[in-house]
Amino acid sequence: MTKTAEMQKASRAWRRRGQTVALVPTMGALHDGHVALIRRAGKLADRVVVSAYVNPTQFTSRADYRQYPKRGAADVQRAREAGADVLFRPKSLYAKDASTWVEEVDLSRGRCGAKRAGHFRGVATVVMKLFGIVQPQVAVFGEKDKQQCEVIERMVRDLFCAVRIVQLPTIREKDGLPMSSRNLRLSPLERRVAGRWAKAVREASQAGAGRSVAKLKFLLRGLPGLRLEYVEVVEGQLYAAVYLGKIRLIDHRPCRRKS
Ligand code: PAF
Numbered sequence: 001m002t003k004t005a006e007m008q009k010a011s012r013a014w015r016r017r018g019q020t021v022a023l024v025p026t027m028g029a030l031h032d033g034h035v036a037l038i039r040r041a042g043k044l045a046d047r048v049v050v051s052a053y054v055n056p057t058q059f060t061s062r063a064d065y066r067q068y069p070k071r072g073a074a075d076v077q078r079a080r081e082a083g084a085d086v087l088f089r090p091k092s093l094y095a096k097d098a099s100t101w102v103e104e105v106d107l108s109r110g111r112c113g114a115k116r117a118g119h120f121r122g123v124a125t126v127v128m129k130l131f132g133i134v135q136p137q138v139a140v141f142g143e144k145d146k147q148q149c150e151v152i153e154r155m156v157r158d159l160f161c162a163v164r165i166v167q168l169p170t171i172r173e174k175d176g177l178p179m180s181s182r183n184l185r186l187s188p189l190e191r192r193v194a195g196r197w198a199k200a201v202r203e204a205s206q207a208g209a210g211r212s213v214a215k216l217k218f219l220l221r222g223l224p225g226l227r228l229e230y231v232e233v234v235e236g237q238l239y240a241a242v243y244l245g246k247i248r249l250i251d252h253r254p255c256r257r258k259s
Contacts, residue, residue, distance in 0.1 A: 001086050001087065001088050001089065002088075002089050002090055002091055003090075004090055004093075004133050007049070007086070007088050007090075007133050007134060008133055008134075008135070010086060011047075011049070011133075011134050011135045011136075012135070014046070014047045015135065019045075019046035019047050020044075020045040020046050020047070020137045020138070021045055021046070021047045021048075021049060021134065021135065021136045021137060021138075022041035022042070022044050022045035022047070022048050022049070022136055022137070022138045022139065022140060023041070023048075023049050023050075023051065023130060023131070023134045023136035023138070023139045023140070023163075024037045024038050024041050024048065024049070024050045024051070024084070024139070024140050025051045025053075025126075025127055025130050025139065025141070026050060026051060026052050027052065027053060027054045027055065027068065027181065028052035028053070028054060028069075028070060028071060028072075028075050028089070028181070029068075029069040029070065029071045029075070029181035029184060030050075030052070030071065030074075030075045030078040030079060030082075030181075031179050031180075031181060031183075032171060032179055033142055033144065033170075033171035033178075033179035033180070034050075034078070034082075034142075035078065035081075035082040036142075036168060036171050037140045037141070037142055037168055038050055038079060038082035038083055038084050038140075039082055039083060040140055040166065040168055041083075041084075041138070041140045042082075042083040042084075044138045044140070044166060045136070045137060045138055047085045047086075048083060048084045048085050048086075049084065049085065049086045049088055049134050049136065050079045050082075050084040050086070050087050050088065051087075051088045051089075051090075051130050051134070052075050052079075052087055052088070052089045053088075053089065053090050053093060053126070053130075054068045054070070055093070055122055055123070055126040056094070056122075057094070057118070057121070057122030057125060057126065058118075058119050058120075058121075058122030058123045058126065059119075059122070060116045060117060060118065060119055063246070064246070064248075067185065067246075068181070068182075069181050069182075069184045069185060072089075075087060075089075088133075088134065090133075093126060093129045093130075100125075101121055101124075101125050102121070102124040102125045102127075102128045102155060102159070103120075103121045103124060103125075104120060104121075104124055104151045104154050104155050104158075106154070107147065107150045107151050107154050108120035108121070108124075108147070108151045110232065110234065111147050111230065111232055111234065111239050111241075112147050112239075112241060112250065113147065114230070115229055115230060115241065120147070120148070120151045123148055123151065123152070124151060124152065124155050127139075127152055127155070128155065128159070128161075131161055131163055136163055137162070137163060137164065138163060138164045138165075138166055139152075139163050139164070139165055139166070140166045140167075140168060141165065141166070141167055141168070142167070142168055142170060142171070143167045143168060143169050143170050144170040144171075144178045144179070144180065144250070144251075145250070146237070146239070146252050147239070149165070149167050152165060153165050170251075170252075172198070173195075173198075175195035175198060175199070176195065176198035176199055176202060177194050177195055177197075177198040177249075178198065178249075178250070178251055180249065182247050182248065182249065183249075185246075185247050186244060186245075186247055187245070189224070189225070190225060190244045190245055190247065193223050193224055193225060193226055193244055194244055194249060196223055197220065197223065197226060197242055197244075197249065197251075198251060200216060200219035200220055200223075201216060201238065201240055201251045201252075201253055202253055203215070203219060204216035204219055204238060204253075205238045205253035205254065205255050205256065206256050207255075207256070208255055208256050208257070208258055209233050209236055209238075209255040209257075212233060212238045212255050213231050213232070213233060213238070216228075216231050216238065216240060217231065220242070225244055225245055226242050226243070226244055227242060227243045228240065228241075228242050229241040229242055229243060229248070233255060236254060236255050236257070237252050237253065237254050237255065238252060238253050238254075238255050239251075239252040240252070
């Protein structure tokens with residue numbers, strides 16, 4: 001389904017029949033992490049809508065936006081197999097003269113927000129639009145994007161959105177790399193280095209909050225093609241982002257507490 005009006009109509013019809021609606025917002029290129037979100041959504045509501053929309057306003061680089069992986073037909077099948085009732089693939093969610101934004105100005109400031117000006121404003125705005133169109137009672141997000149989850153929860157609270165936010169733990173590949181559509185763009189060598197970066201984050205988090213930042217910097221030294229963007233501890237969690245070539249990867253882990 002691509003038409004906003006059709007999506008609104010379908011959702012309204014379900015609700016009139018007393019059925020509940022869950023939304024899983026994605027940017028498409030669905031992977032097993034998304035499948036887990038869709039399955040959980042199916043347990044939380046009668047109807048599941050998966051949105052697949054590469055939202056231009058949350059990208060800080062045009063090239064990154066243009067190169068974001070797209071998997072049209074494969075996404076339709078994956079969503080259906082995972083139990084979605086509708087894969088909503090709007091062409092655009094912005095009128096040419098769109099001039100309304102949703103901006104959270106506290107939780108979106110540090111970590112990824114400090115490095116990607118306007119990113120969380122784009123995310124909050126598009127998620128609000130999706131809530132307006134799909135009218136879900138519940139929306140399911142992956143904890144991989146932890147700061148995004150925090151921003152959305154704050155937005156929902158502050159703007160009195162009648163939707164419950166459910167977060168699912170990060171789903172990882174066998175070598176510990178968080179699943180992400182961006183992983184598809186890694187070369188075989190970059191993919192191997194990505195596994196070592198994920199291992200380094202885990203090891204560094206074991207060093208405890210006070211030492212994990214230094215430990216991660218140490219562990220990442222010499223990994224080919226990898227550039228650390230930031231590493232920070234916030235409320236006992238180690239957060240970091242790196243670039244492997246042009247691909248940006250993020251991860252976070254709870255720091256081990258001293259016993
Ligand atoms: O996490 C994502 O894929 C995106 O940021 C989201 C929530 C679908 C908004 O475009």
